Amino acid sequence: xxxxxxxxxxxxxxxxxxxxxxxxxxxxxxxxxxxxxxxxxxxxxxxxxxxxxxxxxxxxxxxxxxxxxxxxxxxxxxxxxxxxxxxxxxxxxxxxxxxxxxxxxxxxxxxxxxxxxxxxxxxxxxxxxxxxxxxxxxxxxxxxxxxxxxxxxxxxxxxxxxxxxxxxxxxxxxxxxxxxxxxxxxxxxxxxxxxxxxxxxxxxxxxxxxxxxxxxxxxxxxxxxxxxxxxxx
Amino acid sequence: xxxxxxxxxxxxxxxxxxxxxxxxxxxxxxxxxxxxxxxxxxxxxxxxxxxxxxxxxxxxxxxxxxxxxxxxxxxxxxxxxxxxxxxxxxxxxxxxxxxxxxxxxxxxxxxxxxxxxxxxxxxxxxxxxxxxxxxxxxxxxxxxxxxxxxxxxxxxxxxxxxxxxxxxxxxxxxxxxxxxxxxxxxxxxxxxxxxxxxxxxxxxxxxxxxxxxxxxxxxxxxxxxxxxxxxxx
DNA sequence: GCGTGTGAATTAATTCACAGCC
DNA sequence: GGCTGTGAATTAATTCACACGC
Numbered sequence: 305x306x307x308x309x310x311x312x313x314x315x316x317x318x319x320x321x322x323x324x325x326x327x328x329x330x331x332x333x334x335x336x337x338x339x340x341x342x343x344x345x346x347x348x349x350x351x352x353x354x355x356x357x358x359x360x361x362x363x364x365x366x367x368x369x370x371x372x373x374x375x376x377x378x379x380x381x382x383x384x385x386x387x388x389x390x391x392x393x394x395x396x397x398x399x400x401x402x403x404x405x406x407x408x409x410x411x412x413x414x415x416x417x418x419x420x421x422x423x424x425x426x427x428x429x430x431x432x433x434x435x436x437x438x439x440x441x442x443x444x445x446x447x448x449x450x451x452x453x454x455x456x457x458x459x460x461x462x463x464x465x466x467x468x469x470x471x472x473x474x475x476x477x478x479x480x481x482x483x484x485x486x487x488x489x490x491x492x493x494x495x496x497x498x499x500x501x502x503x504x505x506x507x508x509x510x511x512x513x514x515x516x517x518x519x520x521x522x523x524x525x526x527x528x529x530x531x532x533x534x535x536x537x
Numbered sequence: 538x539x540x541x542x543x544x545x546x547x548x549x550x551x552x553x554x555x556x557x558x559x560x561x562x563x564x565x566x567x568x569x570x571x572x573x574x575x576x577x578x579x580x581x582x583x584x585x586x587x588x589x590x591x592x593x594x595x596x597x598x599x600x601x602x603x604x605x606x607x608x609x610x611x612x613x614x615x616x617x618x619x620x621x622x623x624x625x626x627x628x629x630x631x632x633x634x635x636x637x638x639x640x641x642x643x644x645x646x647x648x649x650x651x652x653x654x655x656x657x658x659x660x661x662x663x664x665x666x667x668x669x670x671x672x673x674x675x676x677x678x679x680x681x682x683x684x685x686x687x688x689x690x691x692x693x694x695x696x697x698x699x700x701x702x703x704x705x706x707x708x709x710x711x712x713x714x715x716x717x718x719x720x721x722x723x724x725x726x727x728x729x730x731x732x733x734x735x736x737x738x739x740x741x742x743x744x745x746x747x748x749x750x751x752x753x754x755x756x757x758x759x760x761x762x763x764x765x766x767x768x769x770x
Numbered sequence: 771g772c773g774t775g776t777g778a779a780t781t782a783a784t785t786c787a788c789a790g791c792c
Numbered sequence: 793g794g795c796t797g798t799g800a801a802t803t804a805a806t807t808c809a810c811a812c813g814c
Contacts, residue, residue, distance in 0.1 A: 309726040313705060327795065336707040340785055347797055355796045356792040372726050373733030380725070387624035394620045395721065397705070403725050442728055465735060466728040472546060472630070474569040482731045484724045488628065491717045492613070492636050493542040493605050495675055495699040498715045500606030502698060560773065572773095573807055580775055588774045589814045 305345050310335045312368045318361050327358040379406035381440045383455050384447030385415050385425050388470055392446060393421040406438040411451065428458075435462040442466045449473045456483075538578050543568045545601045551594050560591035612639035614673045616688050617680030618648050618658050621703055625679060626654040639671040644684065661691075668695040675699045682706045689716075 314334035318326055328346075332339035346352065346359070352367055353359045369375055380403050382389050393408055408425045410416050416427035426434060434440065443459040445452050445467060452471035459467060460481055469475055469485040477483055547567035551559055561579075565572035579585065579592070585600055586592045602608055613636050615622050626641055641658045643649050649660035659667060667673065676692040678685050678700060685704035692700060693714055702708055702718040710716055 306723075306727055308730070309720075309723040310707070312726070313723075314707070329795085334707065338785070340787090341783090343796065344784085344798080351797070353796050354792065355790075356794050358795070371730070373729045374726065376733075378725070378729050378732070387627045391620035391624040392721070397722050398725075401722055401726070402729070403722070441732055442725065466732045468724055468728060474543070474547070474567070480735070482728055484728060486719055486721070486724060487542075488625070488719070489630050489634055489636070490539075490542040490546075491701055491719060492611070492631075492675065493545070493607065493634070494539055495701060495715055495717055496606040496611050496635070497541070497604070499611070499674055499699045500609075502713070562773080571807070573809090574805090576774065577776080577806085584775070586774050587814065588812070589772045591773070 305348065307337065307345055308368050308372055311342065312365065312372065315361055315365045315368070319365055323361055325358045326361055331359065374402040376402065378403050378442055379438050379440045380404065380442045380444055381407040381409060381434065382444045382446060383409045384445060385410040385420060386446065389446035390420060392444065393423070406440050407434045431458055432462045435464060440464065442468065444468045444470070446470045538581065540570065540578055541601050541605055544575065545598065545605065548594055548598045548601070552598055556594055558591045559594055564592065607635040609635065611636050611675055612671050612673045613637065613675045613677055614640040614642060614667065615677045615679060616642045617678060618643040618653060619679065622679035623653060625677065626656070639673050640667045664691055665695045668697060673697065675701065677701045679703045
């Protein structure tokens, strides 16, 4: 279930504050969900709570960590060292959670060889070897959009089955390969949509009275926009 | 509906290639969804397709853009100019979609004053004034986790009702304020979960036979991890 | 004939509400 | 008395499948 990481974070915060035990109501509030939902989610892991008391914070942290596979190390490779790749390479939050940046790669020979976050950026040519030698299990794609599918194909061919994609493209992958995407502009567009709704409701009734214009009058499109690389820092 | 931006991107790609018309089947494939779902989604916008033919690409681009509110400009402020804020400031994909980076802000006086992506970073003290003067409608929070809620509160007090949060925290906001979050480590944890499932299935039967250890034996926790700022580029 | 638009059917997710246990 | 765990009820999302228009 995709909410376990959220619970884990809330629990870790409680753990740090030394809170020994927590009720579903409290934990749900901290994670921003309904308490019934939280209890149902946790019940899939097993009966780790105590009726009349709540959940033991430390124990639950362990159980969720184990369920999520965070008790082992996950070597991660970042492909595409532009703005975003650079930022992620320096991201301090990996190590504390079992994720270790094992390699940085870039197709540009001017970038390969540079030292970033204490690591030397490798060239794409070495991808297959790096994946094999360092047992990389998760690939993070931070290339421009047009390069993403090609990189993805190579990652899959090299045996990687989990990909985190920051490029604004829908990646095609074979069965058995998991892809998650993080897409800035989609998030902004969703916010814009709601924002527009709010101001529309303030002013007029239901929908803005914009009459459909003659076909062929395209407004600003969404070109897909090629990620950070566009203007390297 | 949260899938409209996805359709818009696929349509824009088609538009660039000069494709005049597209069927629900084709567009659905390009966006990575089921064709019935796509038709149902689009039908909420109105009847913009032609039976037996499909959808006019340009016209549909316009309609979705309008629905998403992309026919107007959305000034965005980025708060917290660490690694990630820096990367986003340089992100070229904003402008082409109606999103304009109107201001960069940071609480550190050493950072304020710096020029980044052609803009001078302003100090947090000026937040309220900037929001007012530049009519900022969307705030992007890229501060460390502990600072996020405070920044959020100030944004809300300044009148902002749409927030994109990159800090690993659940933000508390009043009714009417929209928050979307982008969370690196949650995505990675979800991937790790699936990855673990795969290798577990390869080896044993259903679940790994790890017996519940004595309570109090916490594994690696999730500290929340404070975002990019941790190690500035 | 082809492909949209949509009611109906199915499936999944969420919430309610309460029995059972501490 | 308080709080978990969970069947039942509700609500939402997805998919099916086909009538209708081009």
